[in-house]
Amino acid sequence: MPHLRRALLPALLAAPLTAGPAPLDDIHLQTLPRTEAEAARIASVLASPQDFTAPQPFEELSAGAATVRPRLNADAFSQPSGNMSFERELDFKVGNGLFRKLWVSSPASTLASDGLGPLYNARSCQRCHLKDGRGHTPEGPEDSAVSMFLRISIPGDPEDGIEEIEGYLASLPDPTYGTQLQDLALPGHAAEYRLRIDYEEIPVTLADGETVSLRKPTYTAADPGYGPLHPDAMLSPRIASPMIGLGLLEAIPAADILALADPEDSDGDGISGRVQIVWSKEFDRPMLGRFGWKAGNPTIREQTAAAFAGDIGISNPLHAAGSGECTDLQADCLAAIHGDGDDRVYEIDAEGLNLVTFYSQNLGVPARRGYKNPQVLRGKEVFHTIGCASCHVPAHVTHRLPTQPEQSFQLIWPYTDMLLHDMGEGLADHRPEARATGREWRTPPLWGIGLTQTVSGHTQFLHDGRARSLLEAILWHGGEAQAARDAVVDLSTEDRAALIRFLESL
Secondary structure, eight states: HHHHHHHHHHHHHHHOOOOTTTTTOOOSSSOBBOOOOHHHHHHHHHHHHHSSSOOOTTTTTTGGGGBBBOOOSSSOOOBBTTOOOOOOHHHHHHHHHHHHOOOOOOOOOOGBBBOOEEEEEEEEHHHSGGGGGOOOSSSTTTOTTTEEEEEEEEOOGGGGOOOTTTOOEEEEEETTBTOOOOOOOTSOOOOSEEEEEEEEEEEOOOOSSOEEEEEEEEEESSSSSSBBOOTEEEEEEEEEETTTTTHHHTOOOOHHHHHOOTTOOTTTTSSOOBBEEEEEETTEEEEEEEEEETTTTSSSSHHHHHHIIIOOOBTTTBBBOOOOOOOOHHHHHHOOOOOTTTSSSSSOHHHHHHHHHHHTTOOBOOOOOSOOHHHHHHHHHHHTTGGGTTSSOEHHHOBBOOOOOTTTTTTEEOOOOOOEEEOOOOOOOOOOBEEEEEEEEEOOOOOOOGGGGHHHHHOSSSSOOBBBSSSHHHHHHOOGGGGHHHHHSOOHHHHHHHHHHHHOOO
């Protein structure tokens, strides 16, 4: 259980952080150390609750002092951190402008906005993360897949791995299509594919007799624009994640995340969360993976830079190619005019990248709603009793960060351990990413999940949006979460409703 693992926290804070030969400290953050007294107090605050008749102290404030007042409209996820100073709001607003900016093809009279593509998935960050919320699956054959795409890779040989990262699972880009399939292209260029999804309905009968239908997807890269995919190509769907609270997740100390890992299930609870370790392009070293469905990026800045290059085809200091994801076998794409000529080295420079990063770090998390409601409290008790909190760890305390006051030393409630977990065959994509196997996914944060319909206009969940409700999402859980999933199947009607009501309050 999480509170048993957290008993290791004070000792881990005093110990060097290692994973194999590679250090896993928070080199990207300017941190101040915790004292032993602080570590002990934090461990006490983060212990699992014993009383479910009343809320825990500060439970309403999902993001600590950075929490924002909930808006019951589509702007609920688009507010700056609640503790942001007036002076820093300007950077947030400029970053928002760049996040929303529609990029155009080169050459163009709007020199600061050209460089799109030639192959791309969206013309702006906002097009995927509409209203800073969750993406959705295409609604019928005519609907765009703008907030969803397929990752692609082929198996690599062991020597293709990264020596400094123990357990790294080698894979290689598809020789024609790279690491990500783009379904849009500029005039004169062929799009790489068209996303096709076929669903099979699978009924699940609950203990009280209710039947829930799950839709099992099959993904096809239809109409390939540059010839067949590699015969060993591995495809994995990805839907855009909500943007809220990212800076706070980045500010959780690596030591705290390591303290929750239990790869050998030494406590016997059936949960064996593992740390993701990835290679940092920015720092040229192994780092703790935090962002993406398999925690494939170590920092928000690297996640942002990768999205600019892969999703929009925009070069930046971490991905310098003006052609974006184009491969050597896509000659016309490589030869196209790009937006990094004249005085521009990159299509978005370091300052622009930093502003979008700052914006992404500071999208505020709304406060809880109805957290005192007796049904919500009962649902919280069910959540803990059946073991959901073993992976969806409720609370963390962030680093002390002198240069990031919004994220500094906050008690936050994201409901994630930031670890990789085997989620069973039902959710497996059979595509490894760094140390994550084809059955493993990072525990997604749950904060704000109850506002999905309000912000995004739908209730599609999981990495590919297959679940059309929170209950469907739970019923897809397998692997390490099988016992908790089966416990939900066996719940009474009242307790199951209370559990869902609790999740909707987050």
